[in-house]
Amino acid sequence: MEINALAAYQSGETLKPYSLNPGQAQNYDCLIKVLACGICHSDISMVDNEWGQSRYPLVPGHEVVGEVVEIGSQVKHLKIGDRVGVGWQMSSCLQCRDCLKGNENLCNESKGLIVNGYGGFADYVALDSRFAFAIPAGIETEIAGPLLCGGITVYSALRHAGMTSGQEIGVIGVGGLGHMAVQFASKLGNKVTVFTTSQDKAEFATQLGASHVVVVPPGESPPAPSRQLDIIISTVPQSLDWGAYLEYLNSDGTFTIVGVAIEPLSIPLWPLLSKRRRIMGSPIGGRAMIMEMLSVASNFGIKPIVETFPFEQVNEAMEKVRANKVRYRAVLTVA
Ligand SMILES: NC(=O)c1ccc[n+]([C@@H]2O[C@H](COP(=O)([O-])OP(=O)(O)OC[C@H]3O[C@@H](n4cnc5c(N)ncnc54)[C@H](OP(=O)(O)O)[C@@H]3O)[C@@H](O)[C@H]2O)c1
Numbered sequence: 521m522e523i524n525a526l527a528a529y530q531s532g533e534t535l536k537p538y539s540l541n542p543g544q545a546q547n548y549d550c551l552i553k554v555l556a557c558g559i560c561h562s563d564i565s566m567v568d569n570e571w572g573q574s575r576y577p578l579v580p581g582h583e584v585v586g587e588v589v590e591i592g593s594q595v596k597h598l599k600i601g602d603r604v605g606v607g608w609q610m611s612s613c614l615q616c617r618d619c620l621k622g623n624e625n626l627c628n629e630s631k632g633l634i635v636n637g638y639g640g641f642a643d644y645v646a647l648d649s650r651f652a653f654a655i656p657a658g659i660e661t662e663i664a665g666p667l668l669c670g671g672i673t674v675y676s677a678l679r680h681a682g683m684t685s686g687q688e689i690g691v692i693g694v695g696g697l698g699h700m701a702v703q704f705a706s707k708l709g710n711k712v713t714v715f716t717t718s719q720d721k722a723e724f725a726t727q728l729g730a731s732h733v734v735v736v737p738p739g740e741s742p743p744a745p746s747r748q749l750d751i752i753i754s755t756v757p758q759s760l761d762w763g764a765y766l767e768y769l770n771s772d773g774t775f776t777i778v779g780v781a782i783e784p785l786s787i788p789l790w791p792l793l794s795k796r797r798r799i800m801g802s803p804i805g806g807r808a809m810i811m812e813m814l815s816v817a818s819n820f821g822i823k824p825i826v827e828t829f830p831f832e833q834v835n836e837a838m839e840k841v842r843a844n845k846v847r848y849r850a851v852l853t854v855a
Pocket residue numbers: 559560561562565669670673692693694695696697698715716717718721738739755756757758777778779780781802803804841844848
């Protein structure tokens with residue numbers, strides 16, 4: 521069979537049709553018919569080869585929701601017709617120390633769907649079935665995709681930063697990732713302070729669950745929020761005034777970074793040392809945490825707010841993401 525996809529043939533180019541042959545599903549493989557696919561900022565960064573790891577033709581799309589149409593002989597946890605989601609990761613070794621601890625996302629042999637394979641801007645996606653996750657019935661197809669990359673990335677980062685309940689959480693940037701971070705943190709019983717460059721998002725933030733909003737003009741340092749924070753998460757794809765944000769953490773507070781800024785971090789030591797604060801980065805999330813996140817989203821009614829586009833309008837949708845005009849996640853859907 522042929523997969524009909526949309527690919528960038530060179531760095532920064534608009535997407536054009538591309539076809540590929542996935543071969544027969546063997547052993548643990550599965551083939552998924554795509555029903556919807558979110559557009560993450562990482563798709564843009566990969567098309568533009570910002571991280572130096574892109575191969576062309578590159579088929580973006582790693583917030584995939586679809587229906588299982590073919591499985592290999594060893595697949596037991598999925599059956600034909602199941603509705604599943606797929607995120608950034610398409611496989612890992614499943615045997616190393618990280619994999620055995622449930623941190624498949626940290627595996628040295630982790631493979632990314634749009635780095636080592638072909639993504640969901642296509643009619644079908646092929647991958648290791650052990651990285652396809654059943655979607656709870658209460659989560660609609662067109663909003664499920666963004667949970668599989670954006671949702672798990674902020675959920676895992678906040679959990680590993682120590683988020684429980686009753687804390688003060690700061691979220692920088694209210695894009696695809698950030699608007700889900702606000703929902704996870706607030707619905708789990710925390711007070712959320714949002715830092716945003718966009719006036720309309722500042723006005724909408726309380727409806728997402730924020731208690732406090734700080735407007736930060738682009739390129740400027742953030743003014744002090746009305747309260748000190750236990751955890752701050754940065755979802756911004758740019759360097760920020762890191763030192764200023766560190767000052768807004770409580771003692772023993774954690775600054776967790778998921779947005780990808782290219783430049784090395786320049787951090788003043790004193791705000792870290794004097795209050796025993798920490799900085800961490802966090803990539804996507806392991807399989808156990810993906811399943812936990814899907815349950816939390818379903819049980820607490822956490823719903824990505826999406827703007828849908830037919831697959832044929834992929835280039836217009838990507839331009840809108842680049843311009844920070846989407847409210848809050850673009851999702852391609854089958855007409
Ligand atoms: N760590 C991981 O595993 C992982 C996973 C997925 C994505 N990512 C990365 O996370 C980042 C966010 O992805 P996304 O899909 O959420 O992107 P997005 O939807 O474009 O949102 C990013 C938000 O950052 C803010 N922003 C953008 N430019 C800014 C600037 N110059 N100064 C201050 N704020 C700015 C904007 O929020 P406001 O309008 O509110 O200011 C924007 O909506 C990207 O770098 C992406 O590659 C990382």
